[in-house]
Amino acid sequence: MNGWHGTILKVDLTTGTSCREELPRTLLEEYLGGRGLGVRLMRNYYQLDPFDPAMPLIFAIGPLCGTSSPTSARLSVVSRSPLTGTIYDCSAGGRFAWRLKTSGVDALFITGRSPQPVILTITGDEVDIIPAASLWGCDLPTTFAALKERGSVTAIGPAGERGVLFANIMMGEGNSVGRGGMGAVMGGKNLKAVTVNGDLKTTVADPALFDTARQDIMRLFKASPVIFGPLGIAEFGTPVLVDLMAQRRMAPTENFRKTFFERSGNYSGPAIKAACGAKKDGCYGCPIQCKKSSGSGRALPEYETVSHFGALNKIDELHSIIKANDLCNDLGMDTITTAATLSAWGEIKGAFPTAAEIPGLLHDIAKRQGDGELLALGSRRLAEQLGHPELSMSVKSLELPAYDPRGAYGMALAYCTSNRGGCHLRAYPISHEILRKPVPTDRFSFSGKARIISIAEDTNAAVDSLVACKFAFFGASLEEYAELLSAVTGVAYSPQRLKEIGKRIVLTERFYNCATGFSRKDDILPERFFTEAGSSGDGIDIHPIDRARFEEELDKYYRIRGLNENGCFDDGDLLEMQP
Numbered sequence: 001m002n003g004w005h006g007t008i009l010k011v012d013l014t015t016g017t018s019c020r021e022e023l024p025r026t027l028l029e030e031y032l033g034g035r036g037l038g039v040r041l042m043r044n045y046y047q048l049d050p051f052d053p054a055m056p057l058i059f060a061i062g063p064l065c066g067t068s069s070p071t072s073a074r075l076s077v078v079s080r081s082p083l084t085g086t087i088y089d090c091s092a093g094g095r096f097a098w099r100l101k102t103s104g105v106d107a108l109f110i111t112g113r114s115p116q117p118v119i120l121t122i123t124g125d126e127v128d129i130i131p132a133a134s135l136w137g138c139d140l141p142t143t144f145a146a147l148k149e150r151g152s153v154t155a156i157g158p159a160g161e162r163g164v165l166f167a168n169i170m171m172g173e174g175n176s177v178g179r180g181g182m183g184a185v186m187g188g189k190n191l192k193a194v195t196v197n198g199d200l201k202t203t204v205a206d207p208a209l210f211d212t213a214r215q216d217i218m219r220l221f222k223a224s225p226v227i228f229g230p231l232g233i234a235e236f237g238t239p240v241l242v243d244l245m246a247q248r249r250m251a252p253t254e255n256f257r258k259t260f261f262e263r264s265g266n267y268s269g270p271a272i273k274a275a276c277g278a279k280k281d282g283c284y285g286c287p288i289q290c291k292k293s294s295g296s297g298r299a300l301p302e303y304e305t306v307s308h309f310g311a312l313n314k315i316d317e318l319h320s321i322i323k324a325n326d327l328c329n330d331l332g333m334d335t336i337t338t339a340a341t342l343s344a345w346g347e348i349k350g351a352f353p354t355a356a357e358i359p360g361l362l363h364d365i366a367k368r369q370g371d372g373e374l375l376a377l378g379s380r381r382l383a384e385q386l387g388h389p390e391l392s393m394s395v396k397s398l399e400l401p402a403y404d405p406r407g408a409y410g411m412a413l414a415y416c417t418s419n420r421g422g423c424h425l426r427a428y429p430i431s432h433e434i435l436r437k438p439v440p441t442d443r444f445s446f447s448g449k450a451r452i453i454s455i456a457e458d459t460n461a462a463v464d465s466l467v468a469c470k471f472a473f474f475g476a477s478l479e480e481y482a483e484l485l486s487a488v489t490g491v492a493y494s495p496q497r498l499k500e501i502g503k504r505i506v507l508t509e510r511f512y513n514c515a516t517g518f519s520r521k522d523d524i525l526p527e528r529f530f531t532e533a534g535s536s537g538d539g540i541d542i543h544p545i546d547r548a549r550f551e552e553e554l555d556k557y558y559r560i561r562g563l564n565e566n567g568c569f570d571d572g573d574l575l576e577m578q579p
Helices: 025-031 034-041 097-100 142-151 182-188 207-223 238-247 269-276 303-311 319-329 335-347 358-367 379-385 409-417 430-435 449-466 470-472 476-487 497-515 547-562
Strands: 007-012 018-020 057-061 072-078 086-091 107-111 118-123 126-131 152-155 169-171 191-196 278-280 291-293
Touching: 007 126, 007 191, 007 430, 025 497, 034 057, 034 072, 034 086, 034 107, 034 449, 034 497, 057 097, 057 182, 072 097, 072 182, 072 449, 086 097, 086 269, 086 497, 097 152, 107 449, 126 278, 142 152, 142 191, 152 182, 169 182, 182 278, 191 547, 207 476, 238 303, 238 335, 269 335, 291 319, 303 319, 303 335, 319 358, 335 358, 335 379, 358 470, 430 470, 430 476, 449 470, 449 547, 476 497, 497 547
Parallel strands: 007 107, 118 191
Antiparallel strands: 007 018, 057 072, 057 107, 072 086, 118 126, 152 169, 152 191, 278 291
């Protein structure tokens, strides 16, 4: 089989057993890998509690991984989120994905709960479960150092061990399976780490077509000003967006009370490069190299992190923000939810945490001690328990990232229709509403946004299943990647076929969510955005969102999706879609 191995590795930590099973070719062709394959494999499990031992934790790779396809050394981790309760996938790039593919599997399917902390080791065909008592409680740098001789490593830190609801899973190269609390699911299984090594190659069906498609993609990358321009992400990383969000007056500030932070330039992309001597870094084999690291090799924070530990908490000290990023990575916590939870807590208390207080609070969260016990629950539960549920800036309990929805109405709709919660990456309308020049005026309009968002969700579901990086599509398109996929697998794919696969994935996710109680009531922004204005200035007015127009466009979205007025399905047999 080209592109895929046609194999899933199933591990039961309760019994300490493992087996390899065949994955039907039809399933792989119609769900691809990554997010799509993982979501399909959740069909019999999506109603389980996230901490039920029978709940799977799925690492799924795409058909392009293992080849020289640009931005393809990635995987998705799929389960049900303990933070949101939604079906959840989160992707990460790095050598771990590549090496898992070389072990001869398309997916790793972990169930059960070990009686004691363990490490899962995969070396080619050999699978072992070994004790991890000596590493339980250790931070991630210590864990990676102890296991580096075993190949590529993915692991959890103290936050995942203690069930912090936004604990992440970190890759040894510094990449993060960040959002949704997948690290807590892994910790609930008493699984400290997974190591993997292998040497099985991924075969390509048509090498000549593959080379042509790859060259086309690389040419488009190099021509993209967003990727390789003077102010592109290859040069400054994602913090290059700091100045742009300030110009657009949509930088979330003081728990989204404001949309402009006067001192954000202190942690912009150029400021980080000047202060830290930032050098180019990135996922294994990626030509874009959007990540940046310090001279000592430490991963520097990305846009969401600098903005949320910066403006959202009224902090302008770059080195404090870098320290917060380091601690979150070492302890194993999602930076977005961590910072947003601190911000909600700060507004409720009437005083945001200071730069000097942040490190101690992060340790308390990871250890679930003192104020950290409540903060470890995320902003929605924290705000409810403190009597101010309206101050959690989240959708479906997932904290919003660093794009204020009052400044881009497509983003506002996308936050609400996202199946995993308040996420910008499900539809990712950034190119349409934010990056275009001249500054788009329709960012303050809902007209046509329902259709734009539904198409973008389908497209991105396909991208997440290939598994490719979103940033690749600042240059290339689904057309080039469809050609690349056809060359690798020998199966004819077109952009339209990929969008149809993406649509199937999106609808399956929504079916799962509706079956577990989600509906229109959950597809809504926090009240603040409908009643409070943002920070107008520089000729830009940031008004409250028109609730009636939002509801109209949400209705249109439901009709486009074939959903009822409650955002769910009249036909309960949707899950029986073939294959």
